[in-house]
Amino acid sequence: MSIFKQIKGFVFDLDGVITDTARLHTKAWHEIADQVGTPWSHELADKLRGIGREESLDIILRAGGKQDAYTDAEKTQLATAKNEHYQRLISTLTPQDILPGIPEFLHDLHEHEYLMSIASASRNAPAVLERLGLTQYFPKIVDPNCLHTGKPNPEIFIKGAAILGLEPRQCIGVEDAAAGVQAIDAAGEISVGIGDKDVLRGATIVFPTTSTLTLANISGRLKEAA
Structure with a gap:
């Protein structure tokens, strides 16, 4: 079985991945x-x-x-x-502030029945998702108040998988920060970085921007990495 075929869920950071908060x-x-x-x-x-x-x-x-x-x-x-x-x-955010390619990517994940959660250090994640009109995609959000240690500790991404009822190995974590990528890797999830490949060199795969973040591209890059 390929690595990608075992994936059942995606655990997203919020800032710099869903929107530029x-x-x-x-x-x-x-x-x-x-x-x-x-x-x-x-x-x-x-x-x-x-x-x-x-x-x-x-x-x-x-x-x-x-x-x-x-x-x-x-x-x-x-x-x-x-x-x-x-x-x-x-409070000034609107759906126009969603990063390029993200609406299509989330819709595609939903259509293919992938589970999705948010693993953000921000306590304001629910309010941000509501302003962006994306609440329907993320019924599961890790509560930062329940965490003992922040990123790069893997706790938040482990919980991000757990609230979906999944094991970390069944999840892909998406991050734009080096500390977040370290947390994903330590959690035992596949790490997808968004940004500079030198900064995010620990990620399994890196996309320069969200506009190229698609299921097809992730699958293809994972096959190359394997």
Whole structure:
């Protein structure tokens, strides 16, 4: 049996895979970095990709040498302020913000009776999916509040398979961040990366953009990889 034939489900990251909410996270975190006096850079923004809210704040504070400048209560206030700003930004999302090729890909998966779940560190995933009009494809979403460890730990992708009633080996995980790809691989799922192949070199296969993400292309690339 080929690797692809054993696949029954797909576990998706959200930011940078379904829609570019990463730009909205970046905008909201940039504001917090300015507030605490941490210089903003592309390198800092990259470190926050696929990372949860509290850990992202810690990264920003450490980058500015501010890790001991705030109490736990003040850190909670900063993280809450970021989230409130982000929620205002996602309220402007529409189906036009779905990344190229994703509507067709999700429809094709549904037509072929693949199960689908969301494995995102974002607690706002249900709201984002609703704004995009994609709720019907994702009745199963991993609750970040039930996780003990964030990506690159595989826990979120293991749960992403489990809520579908599947084993990890029966799933393909789709990610745009290196930490996410590491998590998929550690979970024992096939990893499909979206983006720069050098950054996502740990992925089983990589597509430069979502526009080429199709069942046929995944099947073909997996045959080549085998």
